[in-house]
Amino acid sequence: MAEMNFRLRLDFQKHGRLRFLSHLEVVRALERMIRRAQLPYAVSQGFNTHMRYAPGPALPVGTVGLDEHFDLWLTEYLNPALALGRLGDVGLRGLTITAASYVDPRAKGLQATHIHEEYKLVIAVGGAGAVSGVDGVAGAEGDASGTDNDVGAEGDAGGVSDANGAETASDANGANGAETLSASEIVDGLTRVIATGALSVRRGKKNKDYDLTQAIDWMPVACEGQAAATTCEGQAAVDYGERKAGDIVILTMGLRATERGTVRPELLLRAALVDKQGWELKSVVRTRLYEDKELEVS
Amino acid sequence: MRDHSLWEKIEPLLARVEKPSRYLNHEYNARVDELQVTGVDSAAAGVAVTSDGAVVETAVKATYRVALLYPDTYELGQSNQAIAILSHAINALSGCVAERSFLPWVDLITLMRERDIPLFTLETTSPVASFDLFGITLPHELAATNIVEALDLAGLPLYSKDRGSECPLVLGGGPLAFNPEPLAAFFDAFVIGEGEEVTGEFIAVHRACLARGDSREETLRALATIEGVYVPSLYAPGKGGALLPQVNGASLPITKRVVADFDACSIVVDPVVPFVEVAHDRFTVEVLRGCSRGCRFCQAGMIYRPVRERTADTIVDAVAQGLANTGYDEVSLTSLSTTDHSQIEQILRRLNRLLANTGVGISIPSQRLDAFGVAMARMVAGEKKTGLTFAPEAGTQRLRDIINKNVTETDLFDAIACAYAAGWLRCKLYFMIGLPEETDEDVLGIVELANRAYAVAKDAAEVNRRSNVRMSVSVAIFVPQPHTPFQWGGQIAHSEIERRLALLRSAHLHKGIKLHWHDPASSRVEAALARSGREASELIERAWRQGARFDAWSEHFDASRWEEAASFCGLSLAELAERDFALDEALPWAHIDSGVSSDFLLSELKRSREAATSEDCSFGSCIDCGVCPALDADVVLGGDSRG
Structure with missing residues (x-):
């Protein structure tokens, strides 16, 4: 050795x-x-x-x-x-x-050790951005990439994103005429999903079940309007896409890796907004990845 | 449209396709020009500001721009050396830039077509149609429909005759250019032979034409005067089918171009390092070009002559530089027959010292079929003895003599014994069926030879590992190729291929040996395209219209599309593949001169009928193939010229 x-x-x-x-x-x-x-x-x-x-x-x-x-x-x-x-x-x-x-x-x-993950999601709501068919997040359905902590998995893990899933995101949700979703509606939706304690996601022919009682570090927080625009602008250097003006909601949440992996935030969002129209996920950013002892200072 | 980046249109689609990292550019050593041309004035001045704020020279009109396409996916194209070598050569020319293009996978093609997004290059995400020159590598017959797909996706008229001066010039080169006729209608010009030798001249002439404002017709005529350049529209078949020049200045035959001083020909030591795992995911150094073993079925062995080696110094230097510049963990010494390099032992010894304790491995693509070949493989294998590949090609000595595969059973068994004694537990044996004068005995000979090789392997392996001894036998269908001694005879009938394959499968093969065989239907399309003339252009277009593309991918190949296309065109695939040419008939590729004389090919055909073998001139004496005098080149071994 x-x-x-x-x-x-x-x-x-x-x-x-x-x-x-x-x-x-x-x-x-x-x-x-x-x-x-x-x-x-x-x-x-x-x-x-x-x-x-x-x-x-x-x-x-x-x-x-x-x-x-x-x-x-x-x-x-x-x-x-x-x-x-x-x-x-x-x-x-x-x-x-x-x-x-x-x-x-x-x-x-x-x-x-690094089981705590913070995410920031940029969501276009209403307006031109939401119906442009743009979707900056691959494998948004979450069932195709196979990278949920399958570290060292064989083959091209994550290379395959689900075209159909993304299609649903940009087309079905992007219908015109829907009322603009608000930040609080999004948070309410997420809170309801998290409160059920479980999330079941179709992965190919099987369902993958997440135990949400273990998967959430801290509850989603969202901002919109000027606050969101400012946040987005400040992060332009790290590529949030082109959204700068209104019509966006910035969502942040703290997730935790369990033995079964980390639930992908876009899966939660999709479950939360399953009956909502006129929104589109623009980007997903893992902003922090840290261990227990850092939790207090976060 | 010029200089307009399509990235903003492509990027949103990437979330919805497989392996988006195929389309990103930005790989290490890739040229990154995220140009934001700030205004008309600065663009005209050839200056722009990148997103980093740096002022750089832009790819504006003053620059001659070349899009180089490999007509398949990134994984195959980025592994192919042609694009890397030619990009490097073109970028070294003043005022010229080359950009890479590959055919997107079907998922992205669908999305692009829905949105009218044309085929683009990686470096600047520019439409291919906006370039001055569109160079397409012609790797093999089954890429034909992908070429049509690429032209169509680029928004270009498919046929040369329908393209005007606003279109880029469409240039083809590569092994398929040695019978360019099936593709002739799609291309404005072909380069015959080694692209790095001609590209500079070609571009210089084309630039002069552009500067003068020459018409398309004038441009094509000017290009046709370059040695090794074939402009199909300037020729038409005369009586008896042979092509004849239609204008002054166009002459025949078109003689292949070769690099005379291969050692001095620079090696690309800073290639693009892909993100996606590509087919050959390693640094490669081409250690020699050409092969003079003279296997009579092998087109590469004829069209890449003469043999020219790089010296050990050049090779070892390039490996050191290339690994430092890329960070690869593997280097491959490529050629048609690497262990035939006259200094191979010395090269491997030096590389082993250079790479000791770095975790970097050396690979040699296939092994010479003798104990020496295995000894060389041992030198580079270390503990990692993953697999060896040997190609006896035929099952009996008689047939091996007919095809001039100068390898005996003893050579094979020696090689196998060496390998399994050294610790290898698996190897691949390559064979062909449908070779000229093959009998059932030869077909069954494959199984018999494999079984005996397996017994040898078992005896040679360590006693406690004998139950792990494995072997695989891969059987291809012989496709008679232009410019070989077997060019006159057709492929055997489809039903006969099926019968011989069935015979092969029915024979008793040891259970430790796995048998694989190629699809006879795709081999037939290969043969039909390899041996056709201009009549095949319509066939290719029609097959593409029936949905054929990515034909080299077995999951995409569908023989019925080709059958329907052939009947639509009033042709028969069987006839095209199986027809025999008379020895005095004008062959569809007769106007292309590989340097190897037809007298030589004919004498080799006759010797094959007597099962008489011929020598390799790298080791023995000259057998008068004609290539050295015809091309004014010499066989070069270890840096020393042999007159």
Whole structure:
């Protein structure tokens, strides 16, 4: 076994066009970036030698991530700032490494510790935006990407988004003449769904059941109008799409990974607004990913 | 429409398609020009501001723009070296840019058609139709309908005769250009031979035509004067079917272009690194070009002559640079026959030292069928002995002699014994059925040879691993190819293929061996297209109108579309595939000169009938195939020229 005393945690963001990468594509892109940067990465020995690393919880195709993590084992100490600089030199626009720091090499894995996830959803309601047929979120039905924490799954996890599901989102919901949905209606809808304690989502021929009593860290909060426009504008750099003016609702919520994975926020939204027209999900952003001990300070 | 990015129209569709990362551009080493042309004035000045605020040179009218298409998905096209090599060559020319284009998968095509979004390039998401030159790689026969799909999706008239000067010039090149006639009606011009040798000249002539404001007709005539460039509209069949020039300045034959100094020909060491897992997801270095083993069924072995090797230094340098520039964990040394490189052992030894403890692997696409080939495979396999591929091609020595596959049973068994003794537990054996003069004995010989090879493998493997010994046998249907000694004879009848396949399947194969075979129906379409002349253009268009596309994907191929298309055109697929040409008949591809003389092909055909083998000139003496004098080139081994 090669020396692997140094565990470097990279914080990164997946945004812009690269939000369309699947989890496996992100991992592969990071791996190649690390090789280009010629970091002193550890290599496993044995039958199939490979770089020693451990990715954080999967981020679905189409979802932006602002606080993602990736652990890499090094054979020798390298100044983290230097590592960050070298990665930056060979980096990708849209897969931005924002920080690097050492963590305890024996600590539990990211997927075990970083079970708290904060999401921000941009929803177009009424107006031209909602009927344009635009949908910036892949696999919105949630049943096709297979990336709900299926880390290291075989094949192209997340590469397949559900065209039919998205079709429903932009066409059926985008009917003209509907009254503009308000932020409070959306929150009420979500509250009702969460109160039932369970969510059942069709995945192919089977249903996938989520236990919502365990899946919610904190209840959804929404804002609209000027407040939403301001929020959206402030985040333009990380690609929320083009929505700046009214007609949008910004929804935030805290979710928690369970043994069965994290429920995707767009699934909750769809369940909440199943009988509502004239809305469309513009983007989904995982804004934070953190562990228990950070919960209080959030 | 020029310089108008389609990204804003494409992006919203990406949430609804498979593998959206095919369409993003922005891969490492990809050129990223998110140009926001700030105004007419700055655009005219060739300056624009990117979204990052940097001022860069734009792709405005002063620039000659080339869209390069591989007529299949990103996964196949991005793996193909042609697009990478030609992009690199074109971008090195002053005032020229090349952009990549691939055929979107059917899900995105449907959405694009619903919204009138045309075929686009990746780098600037520009409509392909807005380019000066639309270059299309012609990889194999089953890509024909994809080419039509691409032209149509681009919004271009399908036929050259219907396109005006507002359309880009549509240029084809690649192996299929050696019989360009089935595709002739769709293309304005073809490059015969190695594109990197001709592209610069082609572009220079075309740019001069554009600058002069030449008409389309004048442009085509000017291009036809370039050596290796074939402009089909300037020729028409005369008596007896042979093509004749219709205008002054157009001459025949069109002789293939080759790179004489292959070692000096730069290697793309900073290729685009895809996000999607592509067919060949690794850095590749082409270590040699051409193959002179002289297998009589093999078109590649004829049309890529002469053999030219890169030196060990060049290759090792390129590997080091390429891996540093890409971050790949694997490098593949490609060619038609990599272990035939005269310095292969030295190259592998040096690469092993270079890559020790990096987790980076070396791969060699297929193995030379002897103990040396296996020894070389051992050098790169490390602990990871995943699989080896050998191609005996025929089941009996008699048939192997007929096809000039200079490999004996002993070679095969030695190779297998070496491999399984070294720890490999599986290998693939490639065969063909339907080869000239094949008998039932030859067909059954495949099974017999495989069974015996399996026994050898079992004996060679470690005692406690013997129950894990596996083998697979893959059987292709022989497609007679232009420019080979077997070009005159037709494919065997469909019913006969079926009978021989049934015979093969009925024979007793050891249960540790898996048998796979190609679809005879798609092999027939391949043969029909490979051996046709201009009459096939309408057939291709018709098949496409019946819904044929992605024919190389078995789940998309539907023989009935082709059958219906053929009967619509008054043709018969069987006839096109199975017809024999008389030795003195004008072949549909007679005007294309690969450098290998027809006398040589004919003498090889005659020798095949006597089951007489011919030597490989890389190892033995010259067998007078004619390519070196015809192309003014030489066989180059390890950097040294052999006169």
